[in-house]
Ligand SMILES: *[C@@H]1O[C@H](CO)[C@@H](O)[C@H](O)[C@H]1NC(C)=O
């Protein structure tokens with residue numbers, strides 16, 4: 646804006662003044678469109694973790710860490726590439742957002758070419774800061790786990806390759822079975838080679854109107870690719886986000902660069918007023934939820950709105966340019982007349 650303010654003092658003729666105000670008008674129209682875009686994804690600071698991490702001393706505001714976790718300027722290392730390590734990072738503020746998207750920028754890397762492990766898990770859970778056998782967190786947990794499993798424990802014929810991403814919802818009664826890589830308790834999963842990349846790797850966990858969608862951005866394309874979608878997931882409010890990682894005989898560095906939680910701005914729904922604070926996590930299973938994706942969301946409406954606003958902005962801009970050129974030509978003519 647300072648450039649524009651300075652600019653105004655150099656404007657001498659009325660014609661260029663008109664062009665300037667046209668420009669201001671066009672910019673404010675386009676600005677209004679941009680502002681509307683931003684409110685769609687509202688980042689919640691108290692559930693997010695971005696650089697610089699540290700507050701005063703060795704603490705991170707709103708986050709606690711334990712085990713092998715080390716905080717550096719550029720990343721938080723849950724485990725180093727060494728055997729038998731466990732690390733954890735937990736949000737200390739319970740999440741009361743009903744519809745959200747959690748985006749995690751991570752990096753899993755190590756010396757191992759063929760053998761590495763074990764992986765890490767992203768949690769939305771009732772209990773926090775408890776060590777255990779499920780990628781560093783307690784078993785029989787209550788909540789949601791998104792597991793990024795890099796090592797296949799399963800000895801028999803594999804039905805999928807590793808690394809593998811899976812989702813599990815637990816009301817506290819289910820056991821995570823490492824020998825089967827959790828396959829009999831998972832809701833869905835996908836293969837995802839996310840190890841040892843130079844480029845950035847991200848995962849997004851979206852919980853919108855009881856539908857869980859996990860997507861990855863690991864191919865250096867700056868675009869989300871869907872990994873799994875499961876409908877009919879009920880999660881209570883007031884649970885905690887956390888990330889834990891573990892190594893065993895095999896190891897990897899499990900690094901977290903950032904965690905961003907967005908509150909989803911959705912059209913009003915009376916269901917959102919339901920008290921979800923005391924329900925148990927549950928999942929209604931569907932045979933193949935990815936095969937029949939019907940999407941009656943009115944999201945196209947806001948798309949049309951944005952398009953119309955952009956159209957108005959573009960037309961205003963074109964009108965301004967045309968008026969500007971007309972005034973400029975007239976001004977040129979006038980100065981030519983003055984010359985002769
Ligand atoms: C807990 O989950 C298990 C497995 O999905 C289910 O069989 C059980 O009924 C659930 N318990 C309660 C109290 O909802």
Ligand SMILES: [Ca+2]
Nearest residue numbers: 794796798826
């Ligand atoms: Ca495993």
